Amino acid sequence: MTATPPLSRCYGRRGQQGRIPMTGHRARRVLHGALNRRPGASALLLTDHWDQDPPQYFLTMIRSQGRGWHIVLCEDRGAPHPAEESREVAAALHIALWLLPVAPPAWNAMDHLWRHVTGCGLANRTTVSIDTSADMACQYLLALSPRERLRKAGVLSGHF
Numbered sequence: 001m002t003a004t005p006p007l008s009r010c011y012g013r014r015g016q017q018g019r020i021p022m023t024g025h026r027a028r029r030v031l032h033g034a035l036n037r038r039p040g041a042s043a044l045l046l047t048d049h050w051d052q053d054p055p056q057y058f059l060t061m062i063r064s065q066g067r068g069w070h071i072v073l074c075e076d077r078g079a080p081h082p083a084e085e086s087r088e089v090a091a092a093l094h095i096a097l098w099l100l101p102v103a104p105p106a107w108n109a110m111d112h113l114w115r116h117v118t119g120c121g122l123a124n125r126t127t128v129s130i131d132t133s134a135d136m137a138c139q140y141l142l143a144l145s146p147r148e149r150l151r152k153a154g155v156l157s158g159h160f
Contacts, residue, residue, distance in 0.1 A: 027130035031137055032058045033110050034073065036066075037155050040146025046134050055080040056089045063093040072096040076108055109153040116152045117141060 012018030032045040032054060043062055047054040062071060073095055075081040082099055090097045100107050121140030122133055141149070150156050 029130055029134040030054065031114075031134065033113070033141070034058070034062050035109055035113065035149060035153055035155070037109075037150065040148075040150045040155075041065075042141060042146075042149060044138050044141065046138060050078070050080065052080045052083050052085055056086055059086070059089050059093055059095055063095060070096075072098060074098045074100055074108065076100055076111070109155050113141070113149065113153040 028048070030047045030050045032047065034043045036042070043058075043065055045054060045058045045061060059073075062073065071094070073090070075097055077099055080086055081097070087097060117137050117140055121137055125133075125136070144152065147156075
């Protein structure tokens with residue numbers, strides 16, 4: 001997520017251009033997430049950078065929450081995910097990594113959930129700070145019921 005949230009609609013006086021506040025800041029936060037397809041539980045990690053360290057830490061987080069579980073993590077092909085070090089950490093933690101094909105984002109349940117968060121949870125709100133927006137995104141996700149999370153991610157669809 002970036003400091004400027006998506007704008008899909010706004011109110012303005014009839015006949016006048018609506019005002020959209022722009023800060024000019026390019027601040028960014030990365031929200032890492034995993035969704036358990038059975039109970040609908042989620043794990044979230046918020047960072048300010050995108051390199052190999054956060055995804056590798058996130059793997060340890062997931063393993064600590066799912067002790068004794070057989071974990072299969074479906075990942076997109078973002079640079080840190082298929083990195084050799086990330087695969088080694090996953091193997092050491094007994095987490096199977098499945099890399100999704102490049103073309104079909106429809107297969108990535110978390111992308112559907114992120115799209116919903118940015119489209120409904122963050123859109124059309126003035127950004128006070130990037131940290132506030134990131135916190136709002138996390139709170140929005142955590143406020144959804146587990147079943148609602150699965151539904152919005154497309155997991156409950158007959159085509160998943």
